Amino acid sequence: IERPPGDTARCTFCHTSSEERCSTCHQRHQFDPKVARRAEQCKTCHWGKDHRDWEAYDIGLHGVVYQVNKWKPEQFDFSKKLSDADYVGPTCQYCHMRGGHHNVQRFGTVYTSMGMSMADRGAPIWNEKRDRWVSVCDDCHSPRFAREQLQALDGAVKDAGLKYRETFKVAEDLLVDGVLDPMPKDLCPDWSGQHLWSLKIGAYHDGEAYGGKTGESGEFRMSNCTDVERLCFESVGYFQTYIYKGMAHGSWNDATYSDGSFGMDRWLVNVKQNASRARRLATLEKKVGITWQPEEFWKTGEWLDELTGPYIVKNHPGKTIFDLCPDPGWLDTHHAPAEEV
Numbered sequence: 001i002e003r004p005p006g007d008t009a010r011c012t013f014c015h016t017s018s019e020e021r022c023s024t025c026h027q028r029h030q031f032d033p034k035v036a037r038r039a040e041q042c043k044t045c046h047w048g049k050d051h052r053d054w055e056a057y058d059i060g061l062h063g064v065v066y067q068v069n070k071w072k073p074e075q076f077d078f079s080k081k082l083s084d085a086d087y088v089g090p091t092c093q094y095c096h097m098r099g100g101h102h103n104v105q106r107f108g109t110v111y112t113s114m115g116m117s118m119a120d121r122g123a124p125i126w127n128e129k130r131d132r133w134v135s136v137c138d139d140c141h142s143p144r145f146a147r148e149q150l151q152a153l154d155g156a157v158k159d160a161g162l163k164y165r166e167t168f169k170v171a172e173d174l175l176v177d178g179v180l181d182p183m184p185k186d187l188c189p190d191w192s193g194q195h196l197w198s199l200k201i202g203a204y205h206d207g208e209a210y211g212g213k214t215g216e217s218g219e220f221r222m223s224n225c226t227d228v229e230r231l232c233f234e235s236v237g238y239f240q241t242y243i244y245k246g247m248a249h250g251s252w253n254d255a256t257y258s259d260g261s262f263g264m265d266r267w268l269v270n271v272k273q274n275a276s277r278a279r280r281l282a283t284l285e286k287k288v289g290i291t292w293q294p295e296e297f298w299k300t301g302e303w304l305d306e307l308t309g310p311y312i313v314k315n316h317p318g319k320t321i322f323d324l325c326p327d328p329g330w331l332d333t334h335h336a337p338a339e340e341v
Contacts, residue, residue, distance in 0.1 A: 002191030002221075004306040014045040034078040039066055039091040046092075049238045051114050052245045052254065057092060060251035065089030095136050109133050109150065115244025116236050118161050121154045153247040156255060160240045163264045167235050170275050171199060171228045176209050179282040180226055184211035186294040189309030190219045192321040198229050224304060228274050231267045239263035 024045075026036045035041065039057065047054035057063040066089050069075040075088040083099040096104045105111065110119055110126040119126075130150060137146035174180040175197055184195045197210040200218035207214065220233060239259050246254030254260055285292055304310065312321060 002219075002308045004303075037078045037082065037091065037093050038070070039063070039093070042092045050241055052242055053092070053249075056242075056245040056249035056251040056254050059253060060246070060249040062089050062250055066091060090136075090140075098136055107132060107136060109153065109248065115157065115241040118165075121157060149247075149250075153244070156243050156247045156261075157240075160243045160261070160264060163261075163268055164232075164236045164240055167232055167264075167268045167271050168199065170271050171232050174228060174275050174278060177279075179278050180228065181278060181292070182226065182294040182298045184218075186298055187221075187224060188299050188304050188307065189313050190221055191308040192219050193309050193312035193316070194219070194320055198225055199232055224298065224307075228271055228278075231271050231274070235264050235267040235271075239267065 023031070025041050026032070027041075039054075043054045058067070066076070069088050076091075077086070080086065081100060082094055082097060087094055096107045098107055101107075106129075109130055110121050111117075111129075133150065134143055134146040137143075137149070171180075175183070184197045187195065189195055190198060194212060194216070196212040196216055196218040198218050198221040200210045201220065210218065212218075220237075221229065222233060239261075242258065242260040242263065243255045246252065246256075246258075246260055256262060300310075308321070312319060312324070316324060
């Protein structure tokens with residue numbers, strides 16, 4: 001959302017014009033349910049670093065069954081409705097749109113923001129969703145098997161959360177101690193027009209060390225931020241998502257070697273090394289009397305000046321995107337529902 005139109009032109013294909021249109025899945029020139037029931041219909045949007053759905057399905061156990069059998073009508077008869085339990089293996093639609101239900105989130109295990117939220121996955125609030133998940137698996141597997149898979153998924157996500165919290169704490173300590181280079185105040189404003197630390201998301205701010213007032217929220221930066229912040233974002237936004245998606249789709253490679261658990265390991269090591277170097281350098285600078293001033297290229301540049309934050313500061317001094325959008329809807333990270341926080 002922070003980027004200029006030239007950067008976001010491709011994003012809008014999925015996030016505006018294609019969302020909630022029948023023709024996105026049913027294809028404008030065919031509009032045939034037999035086409036919409038094929039797993040590939042989801043591939044245009046549901047793949048990539050932070051929502052690795054297609055990759056996890058495609059190389060997972062169910063995806064392999066689908067790929068080697070999909071041309072055999074006796075194995076995959078797409079004239080059958082999704083409620084008929086006689087496909088030899090599930091497609092994306094079979095599990096997530098059970099019986100033709102078009103609310104795909106209905107068949108998630110919990111709402112976890114693509115796997116990134118530190119949710120208590122076994123909490124009673126999620127029981128209905130988890131029971132529904134098991135009921136779909138029950139078409140081909142025993143309920144005990146399905147619950148064992150859920151338990152394995154829970155354990156993997158919990159371990160991933162431990163790694164991320166350690167990664168985040170190393171980065172947070174750098175910021176609080178004032179040795180993060182550059183600090184939030186030394187950057188161009190984030191997309192909301194503020195100078196808050198990008199990793200303090202939601203109503204989590206508890207002090208001015210993070211660049212704002214208590215209760216104010218940072219906004220994720222994927223560019224023009226410290227390497228430590230970028231590594232933290234990728235650890236939770238990419239690798240933890242690989243773990244969640246991989247475990248949920250029977251793709252063990254995604255959850256481990258293919259930048260899942262192993263990716264989080266690497267990024268934790270990198271953040272620790274960056275922190276160690278930053279602290280040693282700060283000690284040396286203090287000893288020899290150097291007062292470091294961050295370079296201007298963090299604050300301004302031909303491309304940076306096109307971002308949303310600098311635009312707001314220049315054209316609406318003293319305002320933020322939340323002031324300019326009285327009803328920001330999903331943008332309102334300041335008041336996220338308690339169950340999501």
